[in-house]
Amino acid sequence: MRRLFGSVRARATVGATLVVALALVAAGAAVLLSLRSSLVDQADTQAESAARKVAAQLAADVSYADLDLPDGEDNPVQVVNEKGRLVAASDDLERVTGTGVGDVRPDPGPRAPAPSAKPTGKPTGSPTEKPAPTDTGDDADDSDDKDDESEKSDQQEAAEDRKEAAEDAAEDAAGDGDSSLEPGDISDKTRSSEGSARVDGETQDYRFAAVRVDTGSKGELTVHAGAPLTAEQSAVTTALTAMLIGFPVLLAVIAGVTWLVTRRALGPVDAIRAEMAAITASxxxxxxxxxxxxxxxxxxxxxxxxxxxxxxxxxxxxxxxxVADASHELRSPIASLRTQLEVGAAHPELLDVPGAVQDTVRLQELAADLLLLARLDAGEKPGRGRVDLAALAREELSQRTGDRVAVTTDLESVEVAGSRGQLARVLGNLVTNAQRHTRSRVTVTTRTDGAWAVLEVADDGDGVPPEERERIFERFVRLDDARSRDEGGAGLGLAIARDVATRHDGTLTVDESPDGGAQFTLRLPRATDDTRAP
Known part of the structure; x- marks a missing residue:
């Protein structure tokens, strides 16, 4: 299960299905509520229409016996007077709740008090009166008691119903804006309620409408008319059944479609993953x-x-x-140094000490260059100290006592942010390269060019052909006239210089100098006021 839900496809399918399910439940509930509300409103309208038709007859002073009441199954009707007594009702009405009047048979007149089961006083001595016969049997006594209790219960229930109906009528009158109706008037207000009724032995739920009418001769009456909720219940049940059947089917379809679409969409991802796995393995x-x-x-x-x-x-x-070039370059000075040492061990008088020292120096310089390149490739960031290029040039040139050509300078003070040691290595590599190719003159210049600090090293040698001006900055690349290992280097100086320039957010290019040779131009961003001092 955990592995299954670890799939993007599975999570997308489950998420989409849950979102749609929530939306369907919310929409279904809204539809059911709206449908029920609409059908209940229709039932209220039907019940009010039936009640007002009867109220119109009463307002026309039609007698109770001559009232044209609607079919009790469609619209059960009760007419109640001011005292809460039922004065007219549908013929086939057997039981009703929700109207406040439980009677189903008209009782327009007051009820006589129930007869007493036993005489309450002693005989007065009248000759015509005879003592009532006394039944000493237990069954007779029990029957009389049950009849009395049943009659009392009926009387109490009827009294309670009439009291409730009277209270409802009073509340209706108090709540209506037309509490003082004139004879023949029908109230504009309608009170709705919900209950049930049994008609011809069949019980249904109804919406009841109560309308007041002043008949004049009969006093103020309240007409209760009902409209069945069968259509509402049937429609809601049908809609709910359709939703219970249709929603799961729809969710299954959505889940299947989402699964297939997600699978198709993520197919290229699987292909990418498989190819990456193959590349890693091979x-x-x-x-x-x-x-x-x-x-x-x-x-x-x-x-x-x-x-x-x-x-x-x-x-x-x-x-x-x-690695291959470094191994090749290291092999030559190491082999030469070993040969000289072996010869010197066998024949001390033939030992070429200056040659051995020269090979050792070359080997040391090459090792230093390789170490610096390795640090640059590892992403080592240069320091952010302030370096004055003019002061750096004076200091570095003053230490070059073995150069075959004197270096002339034209230095303008300009500061940059970076590593003093790495920038000194760039200047040294450029001057060494110029000394190797120049005829009689090497010039070092520092100047300002807008937001840039510029360091130029120029010579009057043969220069660099345009098609080779980018290639010379590659590692272990030497031009034909510099292939001699005795005269030329390992081909790392210019590569190191460009790498350092790039890591200082600058550039290093080569062009033709005014004297016809090569001119290397190093451009670095000038130091800002927030650059810290070295």
Whole structure:
């Protein structure tokens, strides 16, 4: 179960189904309530119409016996006087609740008091009176007691119903705006209630409408007329049954469609995952994940993944080439140094000490360059101290006592933010490269160019052909005239200089100098006021 819901497809399907289910339940409840309210309003209208038709007859002073009452099954009717007594009712009405009057048979006159079961006084001595016969049997006594209790119960129930009807009529009169009706007037107000009635042995629920009418001769009467709720109950039941059957089917369809659509949408993701797993297993970075022919997020993910793989492949190939070139470059000075030491051990008089020292220095410089490149590749960020390029140039040039050509300078004080040691390495590499190719002159210049600080190193040598001006910044690349290992370096100086410039948010380019040679231009952002001092 946990694995199943760990799938995006499963979670999307469950989420969509739950949302639709909640929406359907809310919509279904609203429909049922609206349907019931509408049908109840129709029943209220029907009941009010029936009550007003009877009230119109009473207002016309039609006698109770001549009232044209509607069919009791469709519209059971009760007419109640001011004292709460039932004066007219539908013929087939057997039982009713919800109107406040429980009587179903008219009783227009006052009820006589119930006869007493036993005489309450002693005989007066009249000769015509005889003592009542006395029945000493237990059954007779019990029968009389039951009759008395039944009659008393009926009287009490009728009295309570009449009292309740009278209270309802009083409340209606108090609540109506037309409490003082004139003879022949029918109240504009209608009181609605809900109850049940048994007509011809069949019990149904009804909505009752109560309308007051002043008949003049008969006093003020209240007409109760009902309208059956059978249509409302049937419609609500049918709608509820349809929802109980249709909603699960609809939810199943929605879940199935969501599952299929999500599966189709996530198909490219599975393909990307499978290809990435294959690339990881084979370590073949030349492979690429499939890109779907769409313009959605998954297509962009595939393109980004391929771009990442391409960058990773380039980085790995560059690293492999770097290791191979480094091994090749290290092999020569190490082999030369070993040969000289072996010869010196066998024949001390043949030991070339200056050559051994030179090979050792080259080996040390190469190791330092490789270490710096490794740190740059690892993403080491330069310091953010303030460095004056003019002061840096004076200090570095003053230490170069073995240069074959004197260096001329034109220095303007300009500060940049960065690592003093790395920038000194850039200047040293550029000057060394110029000394290797120049004929008679090397010039170092610092100046300001807007928001940029510029350091230029120019010579009067043969220069760099335009088609080679980018290639010389690659690692272990030397031009044909610099292939001699005795004269040239390992081909890392310019690569290190550009990497340092890039990590200082600057650029390093090469163009033709005014003297016809090469001119290397280092451009760095000028230091701002918030740059901390080194």
């Amino acid at each position: 370590e073949d970075l030349a492979r690429r994940v499939p890109e779907p022919d769409t313009h959605d997020e998954i297509a962009r993910l595939a393109r980004t993944t391929n771009e990442t793989l391409a960058a990773l492949q380039t980085s790995v190939e560059r690293q492999r080439r770097f």
